[in-house]
Amino acid sequence: MPDHPPEDPGAAPTTELVPAAARTEVQGLAGDGLPGLEPERDVTDWGRSARVSAVVDASLIDFLYHYWFRVEAEGLDNVPARGGALLIANRAGALRLDAPMIMRAVREEHGAARAVHVAAPSSAVSRPGIGMLATKLGAVSAHPANLHRLLLDEEQLVLAFPEASAPGVKPLRSRYRLRPFDALPFVEIAIRAGAPIVPVALVGSEEATPALGSLLPIGPLRARTRLSAGLPLPAKFRLRFLQPVRTDEIDKAPSTDRGRPAELVTEIRGLIQENLLEMVAERRSVWLG
Amino acid sequence: MTPSRRILITGLASAHGGRLAQLLERHAQLETLIGIDTDDPRHELQRTEFVRVGADGTLLRRIIRAARIDTIVDTRLSADPPSPSARRAHELNVAGTRSVLAAAGGRDSSVRKVVFKSSAVYYGAERDDPAFFTEEMPRSHSPRGPIEQTVVQAEEALAAFAAENPHTTVTVLRAASEVGGESRTAHTALLGLPVVPTILGFDPRWQFVHEDDVIGALAHAALHQLPGAYNVAGDGVLALSEVVSLLGKPLMPVLPPWGTVFAGAQLRRVGLRVPVELLRELRHGRGLDNRRLKSAGYALRYTSREAVLKLRAQQRLRPLLGRGDDRYRYEREVEEFLRWSPSVQQRRAPGIASDAVSGDGVPNAGAFEALTEAELLEIIPSLESGALQRLRDHELSGAARRPVLDEIEHQLALRSSLTDR
Numbered sequence: 001m002p003d004h005p006p007e008d009p010g011a012a013p014t015t016e017l018v019p020a021a022a023r024t025e026v027q028g029l030a031g032d033g034l035p036g037l038e039p040e041r042d043v044t045d046w047g048r049s050a051r052v053s054a055v056v057d058a059s060l061i062d063f064l065y066h067y068w069f070r071v072e073a074e075g076l077d078n079v080p081a082r083g084g085a086l087l088i089a090n091r092a093g094a095l096r097l098d099a100p101m102i103m104r105a106v107r108e109e110h111g112a113a114r115a116v117h118v119a120a121p122s123s124a125v126s127r128p129g130i131g132m133l134a135t136k137l138g139a140v141s142a143h144p145a146n147l148h149r150l151l152l153d154e155e156q157l158v159l160a161f162p163e164a165s166a167p168g169v170k171p172l173r174s175r176y177r178l179r180p181f182d183a184l185p186f187v188e189i190a191i192r193a194g195a196p197i198v199p200v201a202l203v204g205s206e207e208a209t210p211a212l213g214s215l216l217p218i219g220p221l222r223a224r225t226r227l228s229a230g231l232p233l234p235a236k237f238r239l240r241f242l243q244p245v246r247t248d249e250i251d252k253a254p255s256t257d258r259g260r261p262a263e264l265v266t267e268i269r270g271l272i273q274e275n276l277l278e279m280v281a282e283r284r285s286v287w288l289g
Numbered sequence: 290m291t292p293s294r295r296i297l298i299t300g301l302a303s304a305h306g307g308r309l310a311q312l313l314e315r316h317a318q319l320e321t322l323i324g325i326d327t328d329d330p331r332h333e334l335q336r337t338e339f340v341r342v343g344a345d346g347t348l349l350r351r352i353i354r355a356a357r358i359d360t361i362v363d364t365r366l367s368a369d370p371p372s373p374s375a376r377r378a379h380e381l382n383v384a385g386t387r388s389v390l391a392a393a394g395g396r397d398s399s400v401r402k403v404v405f406k407s408s409a410v411y412y413g414a415e416r417d418d419p420a421f422f423t424e425e426m427p428r429s430h431s432p433r434g435p436i437e438q439t440v441v442q443a444e445e446a447l448a449a450f451a452a453e454n455p456h457t458t459v460t461v462l463r464a465a466s467e468v469g470g471e472s473r474t475a476h477t478a479l480l481g482l483p484v485v486p487t488i489l490g491f492d493p494r495w496q497f498v499h500e501d502d503v504i505g506a507l508a509h510a511a512l513h514q515l516p517g518a519y520n521v522a523g524d525g526v527l528a529l530s531e532v533v534s535l536l537g538k539p540l541m542p543v544l545p546p547w548g549t550v551f552a553g554a555q556l557r558r559v560g561l562r563v564p565v566e567l568l569r570e571l572r573h574g575r576g577l578d579n580r581r582l583k584s585a586g587y588a589l590r591y592t593s594r595e596a597v598l599k600l601r602a603q604q605r606l607r608p609l610l611g612r613g614d615d616r617y618r619y620e621r622e623v624e625e626f627l628r629w630s631p632s633v634q635q636r637r638a639p640g641i642a643s644d645a646v647s648g649d650g651v652p653n654a655g656a657f658e659a660l661t662e663a664e665l666l667e668i669i670p671s672l673e674s675g676a677l678q679r680l681r682d683h684e685l686s687g688a689a690r691r692p693v694l695d696e697i698e699h700q701l702a703l704r705s706s707l708t709d710r
Contacts (some may be wrong), residue, residue: 033584128488
């Protein structure tokens with residue numbers, strides 16, 4: 001077999017159909033060549049529908065944000081006004097209401113009114129009915145390629161809940177004590193995209209939507225039941241966006257520093273935990289804040 | 290890399306082969322265009338030679354050797370047939386591709402480029418898939434349906450061919466669902482129903498490409514160097530509800546969401562036998578990243594949405610236009626007589642020269658019809674570049690006399706070197 005280096009890069013012998021040179025070529029394209037949104041279209045390429053979002057927003061989310069949960073958000077300056085960023089938040093409770101509240105806070109109270117995509121597990125996004133609605137409201141399957149494209153190429157905000165993928169249900173007595181974060185895949189992609197990571201601490205959702213399994217003292221039931229204990233209770237939500245953790249100084253090549261992403265995960269988890277406990281200590285009451 | 294000059298197109302009878310040949314004919318630098326198929330061509334061609342081959346394609350090697358073909362464009366792959374048959378798909382996609390590659394390979398083969406029209410069905414449609422497939426993403430699962438399997442096997446054969454023939458450029462174009470052209474596919478059949486059935490609880494993302502863009506990409510790949518795989522898809526990924534509303538039809542989410550077997554059974558009751566791959570697409574959808582093709586220099590003319598609008602126009606017009614009985618019918622003896630017989634005085638006016646009507650007072654190419662070869666050679670040096678080019682086009686589509694063409698090329702080269710200085 002000829003082992004000589006190719007004279008012409010275009011004629012490089014390949015065993016796969018895409019030569020290595022072309023791969024870097026596409027990466028260098030980041031941002032160029034992306035299809036622009038046609039003005040006649042109401043749905044984006046990711047499946048988010050402006051019409052459905054507007055309807056749900058104006059009715060349910062409005063009510064929950066202003067009157068039921070009375071969300072108070074601080075530190076919104078930490079969310080960059082331009083460019084991609086990964087928002088990592090703690091999650092608890094059974095009903096997935098934290099995501100819309102955070103998205104609404106960023107859109108309403110941030111100067112730039114940026115749209116946020118929520119990275120959800122692909123099983124959730126492809127569930128019949130609910131998955132379809134979630135996609136129309138901005139949920140995206142948490143595939144690494146999707147996140148990379150959102151963060152680097154399209155420079156969008158992505159919200160992730162790494163605590164959610166931990167198995168089982170957290171009992172109520174250990175609320176606000178973070179379980180091990182499965183944030184490594186998210187952080188690795190943020191590093192590769194050079195996007196900052198904004199930790200978000202959210203207080204209120206654990207009491208608002210306690211999982212049924214967390215209330216019952218019976219051991220076997222606790223581990224399996226994720227059903228909500230009914231409608232969400234009107235606990236006061238407090239959101240705190242923390243200082244962004246920058247990733248662009250970190251060496252992108254994973255082979256040279258494998259430990260750094262894990263370090264970052266621990267750092268972020270520690271930051272969120274610290275702020276959670278601080279906020280819980282500060283509040284006077286669960287329902288009134 | 291020497292540019293392509295002698296091109297062989299397989300699948301000439303299909304819309305892709307025939308229209309591609311019509312497009313390539315207009316490029317004067319291509320010396321030879323040969324098309325093969327098992328059926329007669331359905332598009333009118335000026336200078337493409339048609340050779341009818343049997344299904345096994347053993348003649349192919351002889352044709353390639355004899356004509357010293359340097360580029361093969363294989364357009365036969367059928368990834369979206371309206372009435373699927375696993376056996377036919379295997380025959381066409383796998384066995385056919387292997388025989389084409391076998392004919393093209395070999396140590397002393399003149400073939401320097403192979404362009405293969407593949408399909409996005411290669412990627413499949415799974416729950417855990419990324420929203421936009423790029424060309425280098427590896428397959429994470431084994432093929433789910435028979436057609437997907439044949440497409441994967443065809444691409445494997447191409448990868449093996451590329452490895453064995455390192456000096457041959459192998460281009461694979463993975464086309465998204467094609468609409469807007471002549472071909473009937475499972476997608477157009479489904480979207481052609483008066484009410485479009487979908488799976489309850491799912492609104493998949495679908496991406497389309499206009500047939501013109503697939504043909505344009507094939508031509509672009511044939512004329513330029515595009516090694517590797519490229520996604521050919523229009524910008525924009527539409528939700529199926531969006532597609533159906535663009536077509537002006539009601540959407541009927543009646544297919545059951547559990548398993549594809551039941552959905553398939555329901556559709557069969559309506560008289561629609563769709564491939565398993567379409568059912569999976571009805572559930573999960575698929576998006577392609579087309580930036581690599583754009584960076585290779587091909588500008589797509591239609592976005593996904595525009596392609597769907599073209600489909601809508603076609604659907605509206607179909608009841609008015611009917612089948613079209615005045616379609617072109619290929620008659621071999623007549624074609625051969627018109628092209629090769631010495632008693633034919635007037636060659637057919639080619640497409641490009643007839644619309645190159647000069648508005649600047651320079652005589653039209655038809656004015657040279659009456660001159661003999663010797664007279665032409667005398668006056669060529671005195672013509673200016675525009676007229677020379679028109680004359681060249683005229684010659685190519687007509688008698689294509691070698692001395693005349695050489696003299697024209699020589700004069701044009703002379704002129705361009707003078708202007709460069």
